[in-house]
Amino acid sequence: MLRSEKVDRNTLAQLVADDIEAGSFVNLGIGQPTLVSNYLTSEHDVTLHTENGMLGMGRAAEESEVDIDLINAGKVPVTETPGAAFFHQADSFAIMRGGHLDVCVLGAFQVSATGDLANWHTGAEDAIPAVGGAMDLAIGAKRVYVMMNLFTRDGDIKLVPEATYPLTGVGCVSRLYTDHGIFELSDSGTVEVLALFGLSFEELSSKSDIHFVDATSK
Amino acid sequence: MLRSEKVDRNTLAQLVADDIEAGSFVNLGIGQPTLVSNYLTSEHDVTLHTENGMLGMGRAAEESEVDIDLINAGKVPVTETPGAAFFHQADSFAIMRGGHLDVCVLGAFQVSATGDLANWHTGAEDAIPAVGGAMDLAIGAKRVYVMMNLFTRDGDIKLVPEATYPLTGVGCVSRLYTDHGIFELSDSGTVEVLALFGLSFEELSSKSDIHFVDATSK
Amino acid sequence: MTKIADTAADAVANISDGSTVLMGGFGDAGQPMELIEALLESGAKDLTVVNNNAGQADAGLALLIKERRVNKIICSFPRQSDSWHFDEAYRAGEIELELVPQGNLAERLRAAGAGIGAFFTPTGYGTRLAEGKEVREINGRNYVLEYPIHGDVALIKAFQADEKGNLVYRKTARNFGPVMATAAKQTIAQVEEILPTGTLDPENIVTTSIYTDVMVAIQTQSTELAARERAQGAK
Amino acid sequence: MTKIADTAADAVANISDGSTVLMGGFGDAGQPMELIEALLESGAKDLTVVNNNAGQADAGLALLIKERRVNKIICSFPRQSDSWHFDEAYRAGEIELELVPQGNLAERLRAAGAGIGAFFTPTGYGTRLAEGKEVREINGRNYVLEYPIHGDVALIKAFQADEKGNLVYRKTARNFGPVMATAAKQTIAQVEEILPTGTLDPENIVTTSIYTDVMVAIQTQSTELAARERAQGAK
Numbered sequence: 001m002l003r004s005e006k007v008d009r010n011t012l013a014q015l016v017a018d019d020i021e022a023g024s025f026v027n028l029g030i031g032q033p034t035l036v037s038n039y040l041t042s043e044h045d046v047t048l049h050t051e052n053g054m055l056g057m058g059r060a061a062e063e064s065e066v067d068i069d070l071i072n073a074g075k076v077p078v079t080e081t082p083g084a085a086f087f088h089q090a091d092s093f094a095i096m097r098g099g100h101l102d103v104c105v106l107g108a109f110q111v112s113a114t115g116d117l118a119n120w121h122t123g124a125e126d127a128i129p130a131v132g133g134a135m136d137l138a139i140g141a142k143r144v145y146v147m148m149n150l151f152t153r154d155g156d157i158k159l160v161p162e163a164t165y166p167l168t169g170v171g172c173v174s175r176l177y178t179d180h181g182i183f184e185l186s187d188s189g190t191v192e193v194l195a196l197f198g199l200s201f202e203e204l205s206s207k208s209d210i211h212f213v214d215a216t217s218k
Numbered sequence: 219m220l221r222s223e224k225v226d227r228n229t230l231a232q233l234v235a236d237d238i239e240a241g242s243f244v245n246l247g248i249g250q251p252t253l254v255s256n257y258l259t260s261e262h263d264v265t266l267h268t269e270n271g272m273l274g275m276g277r278a279a280e281e282s283e284v285d286i287d288l289i290n291a292g293k294v295p296v297t298e299t300p301g302a303a304f305f306h307q308a309d310s311f312a313i314m315r316g317g318h319l320d321v322c323v324l325g326a327f328q329v330s331a332t333g334d335l336a337n338w339h340t341g342a343e344d345a346i347p348a349v350g351g352a353m354d355l356a357i358g359a360k361r362v363y364v365m366m367n368l369f370t371r372d373g374d375i376k377l378v379p380e381a382t383y384p385l386t387g388v389g390c391v392s393r394l395y396t397d398h399g400i401f402e403l404s405d406s407g408t409v410e411v412l413a414l415f416g417l418s419f420e421e422l423s424s425k426s427d428i429h430f431v432d433a434t435s436k
Numbered sequence: 437m438t439k440i441a442d443t444a445a446d447a448v449a450n451i452s453d454g455s456t457v458l459m460g461g462f463g464d465a466g467q468p469m470e471l472i473e474a475l476l477e478s479g480a481k482d483l484t485v486v487n488n489n490a491g492q493a494d495a496g497l498a499l500l501i502k503e504r505r506v507n508k509i510i511c512s513f514p515r516q517s518d519s520w521h522f523d524e525a526y527r528a529g530e531i532e533l534e535l536v537p538q539g540n541l542a543e544r545l546r547a548a549g550a551g552i553g554a555f556f557t558p559t560g561y562g563t564r565l566a567e568g569k570e571v572r573e574i575n576g577r578n579y580v581l582e583y584p585i586h587g588d589v590a591l592i593k594a595f596q597a598d599e600k601g602n603l604v605y606r607k608t609a610r611n612f613g614p615v616m617a618t619a620a621k622q623t624i625a626q627v628e629e630i631l632p633t634g635t636l637d638p639e640n641i642v643t644t645s646i647y648t649d650v651m652v653a654i655q656t657q658s659t660e661l662a663a664r665e666r667a668q669g670a671k
Numbered sequence: 672m673t674k675i676a677d678t679a680a681d682a683v684a685n686i687s688d689g690s691t692v693l694m695g696g697f698g699d700a701g702q703p704m705e706l707i708e709a710l711l712e713s714g715a716k717d718l719t720v721v722n723n724n725a726g727q728a729d730a731g732l733a734l735l736i737k738e739r740r741v742n743k744i745i746c747s748f749p750r751q752s753d754s755w756h757f758d759e760a761y762r763a764g765e766i767e768l769e770l771v772p773q774g775n776l777a778e779r780l781r782a783a784g785a786g787i788g789a790f791f792t793p794t795g796y797g798t799r800l801a802e803g804k805e806v807r808e809i810n811g812r813n814y815v816l817e818y819p820i821h822g823d824v825a826l827i828k829a830f831q832a833d834e835k836g837n838l839v840y841r842k843t844a845r846n847f848g849p850v851m852a853t854a855a856k857q858t859i860a861q862v863e864e865i866l867p868t869g870t871l872d873p874e875n876i877v878t879t880s881i882y883t884d885v886m887v888a889i890q891t892q893s894t895e896l897a898a899r900e901r902a903q904g905a906k
Binding site: 285290350 | 463464512514522533536539540541545546558562563564565605608657661
């Protein structure tokens with residue numbers, strides 16, 4: 001896939017949603033990944049997991065529906081769908097760690113060519129660290145999708161040969177969705193470029209030492 | 219406690235029941251230990267655990283009550299009491315292994331002075347082995363009581379310096395209830411004799427190299 | 437997504453030779469008898485079976501063993517008064533036995549479902565069932581290292597399902613079902629009835645739909661017993 | 672046997688200085704706020720607290736930290752927009768932080784309750800949260816060895832209890848309650864109401880009475896929300 005302009009967050013969320021198979025069990029991380037839920041139609045028949053203890057999570061609660069006992073992992077009040085189920089934390093993380101989720105979608109600071117993920121800590125030594133369920137999500141799902149901008153504000157590419165930020169998980173990212181392209185990662189470190197948006201293959205290659213393979217015409 | 223005659227199984231079951239504190243959670247093993255339930259009154263307010271997945275097990279089912287889905291660890295149809303709860307095998311054995319039962323009562327082939335238990339295998343090499351929950355019960359409860367005859371048919375004492383039968387658990391028996399006496403065991407290997415039935419302390423001592431301490435007058 | 441099969445035969449149709457099959461049940465309670473009979477009919481062989489027991493009398497797992505379709509069994513209590521088919525196969529050296537204490541069996545299945553690589557358990561330490569295994573003292577207590585048991589397929593019996601694949605169980609028939617459902621690549625459940633999605637209370641679901649791959653509705657005595665209980669409760 | 676306390680103050684009265692206190696809750700959901708406030712009133716100090724977070728705003732755990740009654744906190748996500756009391760204590764070097772990935776936190780609590788000595792988890796492998804920890808490759812995957820977290824006391828919030836001490840929870844407020852209840856020497860539960868024994872369905876009990884040592888009935892917003900839900904269901 002090639003587009004002449006970079007894509008916005010909503011378009012990217014649509015592209016992620018398009019890649020989720022019907023009937024999947026999915027966990028959407030906090031932030032940008034949450035947008036994906038707007039593009040999951042009833043045809044998708046996706047069941048959402050939230051790691052604080054629920055399968056079958058529904059949309060965000062409207063004001064009249066707010067229930068302090070029914071929240072998502074971002075502590076936002078949500079609703080439940082028919083067929084939902086509640087369980088405790090050990091059972092909830094067993095779903096993740098045990099490899100039962102089909103897809104989880106996460107944000108990131110950096111992703112390496114071999115799929116290392118850095119999304120919990122900027123590396124600033126004076127920062128108060130907080131990890132939550134990030135490391136469990138990173139290693140848990142059958143497919144781990146990451147959504148982020150491809151470049152920092154300073155223009156540095158965030159898909160890197162080796163992550164410089166503290167890692168969340170090793171070799172765990174399957175596919176990277178960015179405003180400038182979509183990338184399939186593997187243990188080999190060779191990155192398949194599935195889509196480019198407002199960026200040529202040559203421009204991309206010039207930004208990084210990673211070995212890219214052009215698969216945009218597939 | 220001293221009695222001039224050895225005690226029968228029902229009397230022994232009564233003595234075990236007398237030693238179970240009110241409000242305890244208890245697991246009674248298959249065989250002789252099951253008799254204890256006949257002497258647990260409503261004042262005991264004991265809650266029975268069965269390792270196939272239930273707390274609050276009631277008495278054996280009468281013919282009209284038999285339910286194939288409601289059995290005990292011996293596969294005997296039972297009843298449920300008010301406040302009973304069902305759970306799966308991993309949760310059931312977590313109750314045992316986690317040390318949450320107050321007492322379990324087991325049968326035995328041999329018990330050693332330091333509380334090693336042998337109750338699952340006679341050591342006969344051509345026997346088909348079967349262990350069930352015996353090893354989990356042995357190491358699980360806060361107090362492990364064993365009920366058995368003190369002597370084999372051949373007159374050998376079954377409370378031994380070191381077990382010759384294959385072990386079920388190491389150093390796990392707290393107290394031994396037999397037809398000829400009651401014994402408190404500890405890691406030290408010194409055995410406190412709490413009661414003797416139809417056997418003098420001297421007779422007992424002559425049967426074994428174990429260091430016994432006479433506490434029958436306590 | 438959970439598929440609904442029309443028959444037990446359809447439900448087990450894709451179990452291949454050489455599979456590791458987890459079978460729920462403690463004695464008859466929770467034993468997926470109709471699925472096991474269908475597996476027998478299917479002809480699948482060279483199976484490794486994980487069950488608490490090793491079959492009783494002339495039914496279900498016992499017949500699979502009689503027909504020499506089971507190469508290996510992992511169980512806690514094979515020897516019973518009516519386990520004659522297992523006894524015969526074992527004495528003939530025609531079935532391999534891995535004897536596992538019941539709680540370690542349950543925990544190893546749970547570990548498989550929960551993504552745990554191995555765990556230290558106190559159960560079995562110092563016994564012949566721990567011979568050759570790694571041991572370690574932790575905070576003054578001795579433990580044995582045990583590994584997960586993964587299944588290719590789990591055959592379980594639940595009580596009710598909803599169309600989405602959520603399951604509830606009945607009394608002590610729950611036993612191994614919920615843990616085995618998490619430990620297999622494919623979980624096949626026989627249930628008494630399949631209710632519309634939304635019927636089961638989200639607070640009370642024991643096996644969530646993520647674990648149920650195939651289900652088939654087969655009424656057994658459990659349905660009658662539940663009806664009897666309801667009638668008594670209504671008195 | 673489960674004791675019923677008249678007040679939250681009575682329920683927490685025997686928590687001593689230096690205790691490790693497991694506190695249920697994920698954010699406000701399932702947080703035993705009234706028990707934590709009573710603990711604050713009790714004056715107990717030098718506590719180690721285990722909670723998913725490190726307190727929010729000017730309430731509950733945040734106030735315990737403000738008053739410097741917590742020497743150490745074991746949690747997964749301390750830094751929040753309103754965790755100012757923790758932030759201040761942490762920057763002043765007046766509270767020790769052990770940061771644990773949320774799933775390892777839950778599993779370490781479960782291990783404590785289930786008598787597991789240690790377990791190999793893939794979560795955190797290769798990250799700075801695994802630095803200095805034992806690692807092992809098992810079947811081609813890398814794992815970190817993690818140990819149980821035992822509590823002296825667990826403070827949890829459940830929805831309903833029966834007089835025997837069986838507990839059920841409400842929606843995502845269940846979170847850490849059931850695992851913490853198994854992991855502490857003494858479990859203290861605040862519940863919306865205590866019903867006669869036999870009222871709760873034996874199939875649906877989440878925390879069995881064996882784990883509940885003390886309970887106290889305190890109505891919170893959860894009762895209103897459940898009533899609202901019932902009213903909507905009845906429409």
